[in-house]
Amino acid sequence: MYLHDIKLETGNIDSAPAISRTYAWTVFALTLGLLLSDYMSRQVLNAVFPLLKAAWNLSDTQLGSLSSVVALMVGILTFPLSVLADRWGRTNSIVLMAGLWSLATLGCAISTNYGEMLAARAFVGLGEAAYGSVGVALVLSIFPSHLRSTLTGAFMAGGAFGSVLGMALGGSIAAHLGWRWSFGLIAAFGILLVIVYRIVVTEKRLARLRAKVSVEAPCRPGVRLSFRLLMQGLFASRSVVCAYVGSGLHLFVPAALFAWMPSYLNRYYSMAPGSAAVAASGFVLLTGVGMVACGMLTDRISKTVPIRKWLTAIVYCLVSFAVLGIAFRLHAGPLQLVLIGVGMFVSAGASGPSGAMVANLTPSSIHASAFATLTLANNLLGLAPAAVLTGFIADRIGLLGTLQIVPIVPLIGAAAFFAGKRTYAKDLGRINEARDKAMPK
Structure with missing residues (x-):
């Protein structure tokens, strides 16, 4: 079930x-x-x-x-x-x-x-x-x-x-x-x-x-769709595919920083490994708080205009790109750490908007499968390759040089969200029309 x-x-x-x-x-x-x-x-x-x-x-x-x-x-x-x-x-x-x-x-x-x-x-x-x-x-x-x-x-x-x-x-x-x-x-x-x-x-x-x-409403098995119909529902529109891709790409940065911040603080701030890990956990906490805050802000902004979800996702990606791109080009010091904190606060902010987009763009009867697909995109495009690709490049140009490049990835995520925004209204209208036709009279 x-x-x-x-x-x-x-x-x-x-x-x-x-x-x-x-x-x-x-x-x-x-x-x-x-x-x-x-x-x-x-x-x-x-x-x-x-x-x-x-x-x-x-x-x-x-x-x-x-x-x-x-x-x-x-x-x-x-x-x-x-x-x-x-x-x-x-x-x-x-x-x-x-x-x-x-x-x-x-x-x-x-x-x-x-x-x-x-x-x-x-x-x-x-x-x-x-x-x-x-x-x-x-x-x-x-x-x-x-x-x-x-x-x-x-x-x-x-x-x-x-x-x-x-x-x-x-x-x-x-x-x-x-x-x-x-x-x-x-x-x-x-x-x-x-x-x-x-x-x-x-x-x-x-x-x-x-x-x-x-x-009065006991659990009962749901309707089992054929594989073909399930795939049609999961990838029914260009905008939902863009939501999957944008969500996965924008998570590359927080995944990379989760993995490498303890090492970065150890190497460039001369922190002992234990102290570096504790300090890095503070940045992780900022990311988690930011996910909640960005989701709440998105709901408030898009309450009457749903398409604004795409705008907030784009903005979160652009802010992450700009702030972290600047931060890792500064010399080690308090200002750099503050900017890294700001960048990580918004780095996973598009998670909430992405989930809302996927829910809106897929039939409710396959939402579990849709969110499993979103999880697949998040892992294969962002979470899985982030640590190893960052390490691979760091072996060649150093960790600092690599972290100066990594913030480019959410810029690509922003482009995916922008592409999805362009067809969102049309795709959503078509899905709602099909849903209305399927409703019993």
Whole structure:
């Protein structure tokens, strides 16, 4: 069953007993906790880049590949594993996925060379691939529909906070105990959560809770489309393709900086690896806050004129290009750090507008597939290649020179958004007309 097939329109959790409310929020907290573990396992690597480079004499290309392989696995496997999880059972799938990425993170801790670490990181990506879509689907299935936006926003924000924790804690632990302990302790946190989750969250208890929440509108299987019709819906217009492409490209910069800011601060500000990781986590936090703020600003600006979503996405990309392009051409110092902070604040700002564009330009019956496609574009165009390409170029011209080039990518993203804006009104009108014709009279 896809996410959009979950029907909770008439239920109200306030009418359920207090024990049901408590259990629902307990499930939410545990599922969010696993999301934190997910991103801690993903981002702890970046905190120990300088230590791994020194320990194994790695090139920047090799360091970048250790980060990019996770996003590559997520991008390739999100869609098929999400489908399998819906068929096998979300609770069982979550336990399996979280157990796998936690054990793989433990594998990173005991790796003795680059090849072993690369294999362990690939398994981290395998475990994490479908967790975002499956986790949020499970959470939304046990709450009434009027809480969906709040719960989805809170759940997805967990990714940013998990990244911050992974960098900050990973760097601090490495500074005191060594880089292996950074992976080991974060893996232990994930394994502990998996055990608690397996004990507390069961399909039987969730089914009873869903029945209380949605008595009049029980969950039922959605309509299964043929592959041809699904592809037609996902790529029905030029503007939706531009939204996919623009979204993926604009995420290249934050992904590159997430991976390389600890190393940049270590190399050009002479910070110790632990201090550099903690400082870099502050920039990651700025990016997460910026995603929320830019999304709220976009909603306010485009409330009466929907096409303004495209304008805000273009502006966020251009500001990121200009501010970061200037910042990395300045000498190291407070002004440079301030401008980097400003640039990172808006660097992922087009994520909200992109999601809204995709939702508007695809039929509601395939929204889950549409967002899986958006996730695929985000990973394959932005998140996966960012770290390894940055490292590859850095091996040839240095990290500073590379970071002076990287901000050009959101400029290309802005061009994709501009191209989509030109046909948006016509495409949206055609889709709405088709939707009206399909409505029963």
